[in-house]
Amino acid sequence: xxxxSQTPKYLVTQMGNDKSIKCEQNLGHDTMYWYxxxxxxxxxxxxxxxxxxxxxxxxxxxxFSPKSPDKAHLNLHINSLELGDSAVYFCAxxxxxxxxxxPQHFGDGTRLSIL
Amino acid sequence: xxxxxxxxxSLSVQEGRISILNCDxxxxxxxxxxxxxxxxxxxxxxxxxxxxxxxxxEDGRFTVxxxxxxxxxxLHIVPSQPGDSAVYFCAxxxxxxLVFGAGTILRVKS
Numbered sequence: 001x002x003x004x005s006q007t008p009k010y011l012v013t014q015m016g017n018d019k020s021i022k023c024e025q026n027l028g029h030d031t032m033y034w035y036x037x038x039x040x041x042x043x044x045x046x047x048x049x050x051x052x053x054x055x056x057x058x059x060x061x062x063x064f065s066p067k068s069p070d071k072a073h074l075n076l077h078i079n080s081l082e083l084g085d086s087a088v089y090f091c092a093x094x095x096x097x098x099x100x101x102x103p104q105h106f107g108d109g110t111r112l113s114i115l
Numbered sequence: 116x117x118x119x120x121x122x123x124x125s126l127s128v129q130e131g132r133i134s135i136l137n138c139d140x141x142x143x144x145x146x147x148x149x150x151x152x153x154x155x156x157x158x159x160x161x162x163x164x165x166x167x168x169x170x171x172x173e174d175g176r177f178t179v180x181x182x183x184x185x186x187x188x189x190l191h192i193v194p195s196q197p198g199d200s201a202v203y204f205c206a207x208x209x210x211x212x213l214v215f216g217a218g219t220i221l222r223v224k225s
Contacts, residue, residue, distance in 0.1 A: 004158070040217060041202075041217050041218050042215060042216075042217050043159070043204065043206075043215040044215070045213055048211075055211060056211055090158050090159070092158070098210075099147070099208060099209075099210050099211065100208045100210070100211055100212065100213040101146075101147035101149070101164070101166075101208045103149065103161035103164065104159075104161065105158075105161070106151075106158030106159045106160070107158050108156065108157050108158050109156075109157075109158055
């Protein structure tokens with residue numbers, strides 16, 4: 001049983017297109033996250049939602065828009081894709097206790113390649 | 116501005132020996148530290164954590180040591196096993212801030 005699943009696993013698309021990545025967790029967690037792992041392998045948090053409410057919104061271009069229809073789902077929509085958006089995007093979930101010190105469960109990543 | 120640094124990109128250790136992975140941080144506001152392990156084509160998996168009020172936390176073969184004055188933590192794996200070969204990420208947390216290091220590739224040779 002996959003705990004955090006994200007789709008698609010691979011996404012190859014042209015510059016300027018709009019794409020979405022979906023994420024679902026079945027762990028009963030109340031908080032979900034999106035991370036970007038760039039070419040230098042740093043994992044950087046982009047967004048976090050707690051019970052469908054945005055709690056973290058790091059400095060990310062507004063072409064990136066997260067959407068949380070319920071606490072088990074957090075989708076990421078990216079408009080007008082650029083070459084620099086090529087990266088691996090990870091979804092994660094955890095319980096929230098007022099901070100980010102709870103262990104997070106990660107999906108296996110979506111490798112986005114912009115041509 | 117790298118607030119969390121893992122200065123060794125890779126480490127190679129013989130099976131059965133101790134593996135020591137290091138992590139340094141610059142922000143004294145960080146009060147909780149976590150280690151994650153990552154295999155290729157998979158997401159990171161939580162390994163062990165430590166609060167800043169402690170200097171050691173142990174879980175089976177894994178022990179994390181924290182030296183607050185030096186802003187340094189280390190993960191000890193003993194004995195190392197071939198299945199421990201992976202990328203290890205250190206992460207530091209302060210309230211709603213979480214910063215990961217770039218990772219250290221550990222190779223355990225049999």
